[in-house]
Amino acid sequence: MTHAERADRTARADALCRGAYREAGGPESGACLVAVGGYGRGELAPYSDLDVVLVHDDDVDPGSLASTLWYPLWDSGHRLDHSVRSASEMLAASAADLRVALGLLDLRHLAGDPNLTLRLRTNVLAAWRRSARERLPELAAMVRHRHELVGELAHVAVPDLKEAAGGLRDACVLRALVATWLVDVPHVELERGRQALLDVRDLLHAASGRPVDRVGPEAWAQIAAGTGLPDAEAAQRHVRRHGRRIAHLSRLTWRRTEAVLARPRTSGARRPRLEPLAPGVAESSGEVVLDGRVDPAREPLLLLRAATEAAERDLVLAPATVARLVAEGPALPVPWPEEGRHLLVRLLASGPGLLGVWETLEETGGLDVLLPEWERIRLLPHASVVHRFTVDRHVVETCVEASRLIRRVRRPDLLMVAALLHDIGKGSLVEHSVAGEPVAREVAARLGFVPEDVAVVGLLVRHHLLLPGLATSRDVDDPATVAEVTGRVTSPLALELLAALTEADARATSEKAWTSWRAGLVDALVRRAAVELCAAAGEDVTGATAVDPELPVPVALADGSVTVALSVEPSDDGSRITVMAHDRVGLLADVAALLALQRLPVRGARAWSQGDLGVSRWEVSEVDLEPAVLRQQLEAIAEGRIDPGGRVRRLETAGLDPSVVVRPEASRHATVLEVRAADRPGLLHRVLSVVAGLGMTVRSAHVDTLGPQAVDVFYLQELGAGALAEDRAASAAHAVRAALT
Incomplete structure (x- = not known):
């Protein structure tokens, strides 16, 4: 299924509609038949509806045309969504209903009076641009609600090609935003992703024999065969990669739209104002950019610093800024300097602001610089149906959940790095916690952690499934169960961190993975193990204090x-x-x-x-x-x-x-x-x-x-x-x- 096949399918439907209009005696002036929505865009899938409207001038009575036009279209076997409206009724409906307005933006002439179609299209676009500042907040709310309800095409287990974040509906919304003249979107990137998803939707329709947008597990092999990809996993990565790209463009465009709407109307262009944030980086119109005071070619920490400031402040990390830093910035020294390690931990613990920034780093090559091991899990599907996200998104969600738990632990830096790396072994032929431990140790050492901390990170990755497995399958009051924990987790600090990582991992898995029952069992097991470990270590809560030096007095x-x-x-x-x-x-x-x-x-x-x-x-x-x-x-x-x-x-x-x-x-x-x-x-x-x-x-x-x-x-x-x-x-x-x- 290709763009050419969709164009041919649309051309056949157009010929059918023109013939029906002609046979029904449709006039050449004062009335016209137009296509709207997906049909208006020329994107008919095998089982798409024909969305058509018979439009007439206000002083023209369509008469029997309205009752006879639809019969040959029904008889052809097409699914039909039709209506009859005057030109003024079309504009009124567009003004009253945002969904109607979006559909009319793709209005296309089929038959009848082309001047009426042109006039109507001109008026629809003009009204959309005039009212954009008032209507876009409502559109933004609709988009957010849809995303919350359906999830992300790139990461949910059963993605919806149309309604999910990064799906075809978002691509249409982006086109509507461009039509306001307030913002722009990289056209080539958007079209590449949109056409790829349309190809997949065509395959789904053809395979199922009905209009369907949700991709079930059994459909990936069919998509692979239809797109020439080697297997179902490759098909998943293909679809999810394009969905992630459209989602990234959508989020970025909406943030820029909100920045435009927040500014007062001005008659002329304003010079962007730079608000300093940290050495080398500043905020401009809601985006983190370079301030021009630091040479990117001489500062290896600029990328981390910009990403951290953006995530902590919930700002956009400007993609152009990342692309420049990736191209011009020097490699981080190995091991990383202490400031670099602190910046990474701050980034990981920034909470929900991490999601958009991490996505930008992925799309612009920033992660290839900071964490090349990320490629192991990029867009990797989970084998277990319990997981609601792909592996990479699950890891980011685990970091977000762990960021809420850092008050509980003495070493939040080790917790956040372990959250980032706990599933890095996924996709291996051996148990992922076993495969992930050496990778995690290697990364932690490169980040500059001392050997003792590297060992803790490795231990957390190796045993991140230990507590929930024992707590739900063994008697937590049995000394043998406690001994199994203390035999693998040998310090109070490691146990404290493992408990927090366990909760963060479960919460990021699904809403049902961390119930009060499960949390209670894990907590009971941790408390019993902590007593044993603290007694063995002779540890108390006081901590050690350094001897204060005697300094010479000036x-x-x-x-x-x-x-x-x-x-x-x-x-x-x-x-x-x-x-x-x-x-x-x-x-x-x-x-x-x-x-x-x-x-x-x-x-x-x-x-x-x-x-x-x-x-x-x-x-x-x-x-x-x-x-x-x-x-x-x-x-x-x-x-x-x-x-x-x-x-x-x-x-x-x-x-x-x-x-x-x-x-x-x-x-x-x-x-x-x-x-x-x-x-x-x-x-x-x-x-x-x-x-x-x-x-x-x-x-x-x-x-x-x-x-x-x-x-x-x-x-x-x-x-x-x-x-x-x-x-x-x-x-x-x-x-x-x-x-x-």
Whole structure:
């Protein structure tokens, strides 16, 4: 089935309609017969309806023509969808019903008065363009509802060629968007995918003997035979690849349409405004692009940085930007630098924003650069009918689900990488968890994880099916069942991560794969295994704290010439900022405000007391910082000449709800407050400002950023005293939680 066969089928139908119009005595002026919808586009499948309308001028009575025209069409055996309307009724119906308006955009003359057809088509298009800004929100809502109801052609188990996201209906909507003159679509790419799907639909009609759009499992072999592909799997990849491309074009075009609609009407072109986001990347009209300040040929992290900013902010990652970075950007060093690893984890943990960005990376070759192993599972169908998605989409959905669980785990970076790689062995001849483990270890090592972390990632991939398998088939209270878990998962950290990965994997599989019953069984098994592992490891919740170094005190600070000493030295992938000042309530909050105002991402920090001095060290990802400029701004904040509160709040972004916990058992001399929250500008300033406002001092602080999550531990004391009373500790936790939520 080809475009030529569809054209021939349409030509035969046109001849039939013209003959019927002529035999019925249809006039050559004042009335016409037109095709609309798919017939109007000349895309008749073997069992498509003939969508036709008899149109007449308002002052012309069609008389008996309306009752005699349809009989020869019915007698021919065609399925007929017909109506009779005046020209003004056509325009009124188009204005009242969006579906009618879309169908009339493809109106095509068949017989009768060609001038009436031309006039009607001109008026329909003009009305569509005039009303586009008012009607497109309704069309967008219709498209979203259809996508939610039917799913994606590229990824659902039983795809619908017409109604699914990326299907033929979306291709028609894209043509309608182009007809508004508000946006454009890459025509060649759209047509290539549309014609391929039309070919497949023709094969389905011919094979089934009826109009059908859903591709059942048994149909893939027939499609393979009809398209000259080697087997059913190749046919699936062929269809899904075109569906993914159309879905990508659809999402991209709709985001650009929404950006146009959000702008006020202007009489002339506006120069796009660039809003800086991160070094080298900026936002322009809702898309992440390069800002021109960094040479792509010299910065291997630009692609990751652009993708991460787009996903976290739910913006479009401009395809042209990715294509340029793929073509011009240098290869990432092996192993990856620490910043690259953090950017990847932030990208994976960005939540729903990951879906569109990952799709763009796929369509533009970005994934070939970042993760060449992705080709193993690209558009790979699942063998199990339990899965609602293809393997690659399931993996992305698992990352989205895992991103909601990072507050539960100590190492969200390992969780997110394991979520990305847990099914990388699919498609192998051996069990996919076995095949995937060495691949996952190789990728984790390339990303720059230390050997101990590489081993954990490998273990998670190897045993990601362990917990649900045992929990649902064995007695979780039996010591032998617990021993089977602890014999394979040998550390409390690995068990904690495996439990989160198990839930994320199940939730991404299908709505029925993670029931409350199954969740309860897995949780019971994990709790029993955790008791055994923690006892064996002698582990408690306090964690280890590093011994604070004794730093030399600068002469100028010692003799009172300056109130603050600040130094900057290069470190791995960034800079280390050291601040010393006479200790006071709010000192750390001021330093945190300084870093937030400078938009310096904090990867880690330590703070401690040294005599009457407060000392803090901050690891940031920027280089070439000016110590004098930083010190002057810090002094201005401390003296009240700069109020950072409002400025810092404008930099903050929403994320998961924070976790704020008091650890009373962690120290006898201070109250330990543990904060896990989305890493974002202003986070430390917000926490430390609350603590300072309560009149509490920070004896020491331990700040770490693991991918998207900041894990910050503060040892709090009353001014001139020891640990906080129970009520004061509770009030501190409540105030911090309220400030971050």
